[in-house]
Amino acid sequence: MEQNRIAVFASGSGTNAENLFKYFLGNEKIKIDSLWANKSDAYALVRAKNYGVESFVFDRNQFYNTNEIVETLRNRKVNVIVLAGFLWLIPDNLVENFTIINIHPALLPKYGGKGMYGMNVHKAVVENKETHSGITIHYVNENYDEGKIIFQAKCEVLPGDTPEQVAEKVHELEYKHFPSVIENSISNNS
Numbered sequence: 001m002e003q004n005r006i007a008v009f010a011s012g013s014g015t016n017a018e019n020l021f022k023y024f025l026g027n028e029k030i031k032i033d034s035l036w037a038n039k040s041d042a043y044a045l046v047r048a049k050n051y052g053v054e055s056f057v058f059d060r061n062q063f064y065n066t067n068e069i070v071e072t073l074r075n076r077k078v079n080v081i082v083l084a085g086f087l088w089l090i091p092d093n094l095v096e097n098f099t100i101i102n103i104h105p106a107l108l109p110k111y112g113g114k115g116m117y118g119m120n121v122h123k124a125v126v127e128n129k130e131t132h133s134g135i136t137i138h139y140v141n142e143n144y145d146e147g148k149i150i151f152q153a154k155c156e157v158l159p160g161d162t163p164e165q166v167a168e169k170v171h172e173l174e175y176k177h178f179p180s181v182i183e184n185s186i187s188n189n190s
Contacts, residue, residue, distance in 0.1 A: 004186050005033040007078045008053075009086040014044025016084035016103065016174055021051040023179035030186055033078050038063065038088060064091050073098065080186060083140065084178075087117055090140050100140035100147075101185060103178050105170045107152055108136040112145030122163035122170070133157050133166055135173045137181045151181045 006024070010017045017035060024032050035048035035055040048055040062068050070093050073081070081094065083102040090100060104112060106121045111133075116124070125133045134154040139147040153176075155169040 003028070004030045004080060005076065005078045006030060006080045006082050006182070006186075007034050007036055007073055007076070008032060008044075008048075008082050008084050009036045009038075010042055010044035010084045011038055011087045012042055012044065012085050014042065014047040014084065015171070016178055017044045018047040018051070019175050020082065020084065020179055020182070021047065021053055023183075025051070027183075030183060033076050036069070038086070044084075060088075063088065067093055070094060070097050080182075081140075082182060085117075089114075089144060090142070092142055095140060095142055099186075099189065101150070101182055102138055102140050102145075102147070103174055104136045104138065104145055105133075105167070105174070106136065107132065107134045107154065108138065108145050108149060112136075114144050116145070119163055119167065122166040125157060125166055126161060126163050129159075130157050133170060135170060135177065137178060137185075150185055151177065153177050 008017045008020055021032055024030050032053055035053050037045055037057050040057045045055050081098045081100040111121045111124055132154045136149055137151040138149045141147040153173045155173055157166055
């Protein structure tokens, strides 16, 4: 049986990446192949090392102007890319060659698009007096946060909630659902 191989792309702390490393440890059908970061000081790199996951750091030029990353991923037999807090728009050469799954900290189509990440999203949700927020797990296309939605989960936003409290509720949903939704999505497509 062919094993599905995931490359995780991250820009920051890597809590979702670490959650994926833990979840897929010892999984016979799905393996986390590598972690890719666009910042050499991303804490996600430390988390990867702690789990024995090989990591790569790349720059804007390699990402947008070469096929280096596509070729390396192909050579490693990666077939799925998971974005776990990765903030750059994905170039066509990756979109055309891989299944790419992202998690967004809001209920798309609301609060998506360029600049809508992390606390920016939670502040907007609170400022607009939303009663719910949540997560959206979706396939990636050539536009920010516009790919086909795979899964959404909601949490309540109470009138007195701060953006930080909303972030905590959203993180809980991310940790609870992201790994299993990825697993189901891959299983249903292989």
